[in-house]
Amino acid sequence: MKLQKRVLAFLYSKLVHYTVLFFILVSIAAIMASTYSELRPYQVFLFSMTYTSSFVFMIEYVLRIFSAPAMYPEMNSARARLRYTLSFYGFVDFVAVLPCILTYFLWDTSAVHAVVLPYIFTIFKLIRHSRSFQLIGKVLKSVKDELITAYTACGIMVGFSAILMYYIEREAQPDVFRNVGDGIWWSVVAFTTTGYGDIYPITPLGKLLGIVISMIGIAMIALPTGIVGSAFMNIMQQRTNETLDKERHKKE
Numbered sequence: 001m002k003l004q005k006r007v008l009a010f011l012y013s014k015l016v017h018y019t020v021l022f023f024i025l026v027s028i029a030a031i032m033a034s035t036y037s038e039l040r041p042y043q044v045f046l047f048s049m050t051y052t053s054s055f056v057f058m059i060e061y062v063l064r065i066f067s068a069p070a071m072y073p074e075m076n077s078a079r080a081r082l083r084y085t086l087s088f089y090g091f092v093d094f095v096a097v098l099p100c101i102l103t104y105f106l107w108d109t110s111a112v113h114a115v116v117l118p119y120i121f122t123i124f125k126l127i128r129h130s131r132s133f134q135l136i137g138k139v140l141k142s143v144k145d146e147l148i149t150a151y152t153a154c155g156i157m158v159g160f161s162a163i164l165m166y167y168i169e170r171e172a173q174p175d176v177f178r179n180v181g182d183g184i185w186w187s188v189v190a191f192t193t194t195g196y197g198d199i200y201p202i203t204p205l206g207k208l209l210g211i212v213i214s215m216i217g218i219a220m221i222a223l224p225t226g227i228v229g230s231a232f233m234n235i236m237q238q239r240t241n242e243t244l245d246k247e248r249h250k251k252e
Contacts, residue, residue: 008067011060020060021129027053027122050099057125058097064090089128095121135235143231150224154191157220161213162187168206191217 010016030049033039039046065081072080084090127133140147162183169177176199177183186199190213201210 004067004070007063008070011063011067016060017129020056020125023053023056024122024125024129054097054099057093057122058101061093061097064093088124092121092124096125139228139231139235142235143227146227147224150220150227153223154220157213157216158184158187158191161191161209165201165206165209168209169201169203172203172206173201187213190214192221193217 027050030046030053034043034046064084068080068084069075069077072083075083085094127137163180164183165186166177166180166183169183177186182199186201188194189196189199190210193214201207
């Protein structure tokens with residue numbers, strides 16, 4: 001257990017933090033660069049960068065599995081490692097090592113370039129290594145119930161308006177409102193006031209419903225924004241108070 005605690009402390013050290021963060025950014029940059037035709041002559045180099053990053057992530061993943069019992073001391077070793085493996089971060093860490101593993105099996109095939117696709121999930125590793133993402137996660141967690149209530153209300157309005165608009169417009173526009181799915185697309189676009197213009201009502205009653213939904217959407221979308229904004233300000237105020245208290249204790 002002592003060795004596992006040391007490994008866990010090492011994983012949370014600044015050296016590992018900045019090393020992993022560096023390779024996360026390198027892998028994301030390499031994937032973005034590989035999509036440019038001008039950089040096609042450097043495809044092998046860019047692929048080697050993603051492969052090297054994946055190898056580093058694999059080492060980190062193995063060490064986290066090994067040190068999982070120290071992370072969950074109330075569990076036995078097997079359950080602790082299983083809990084980490086099935087956790088959100090465990091899943092993201094596993095996906096990040098897939099390119100390193102799959103390369104051996106797909107190296108001589110045309111699908112070798114597809115092994116970088118799991119890196120889409122690598123960006124979620126930034127949550128662990130970024131204080132900004134951690135702060136956002138803390139804010140969302142603190143108002144989880146309020147957000148669920150707000151988005152449930154939004155979902156009900158979207159579903160209701162989608163079904164209603166479908167039955168209003170299907171006779172006038174059978175090729176546009178073919179099913180309720182098209183109505184949901186229109187409802188989301190109208191509710192969020194995005195207004196793509198690809199699907200819109202043409203009947204007087206449909207236009208009236210569109211006006212009502214757009215007006216309700218302006219108010220409903222502002223509700224989660226206000227909830228998150230208020231929670232963010234509360235947490236920032238708490239941090240400011242904690243900093244002031246620490247300074248006071250130092251002076252005393």
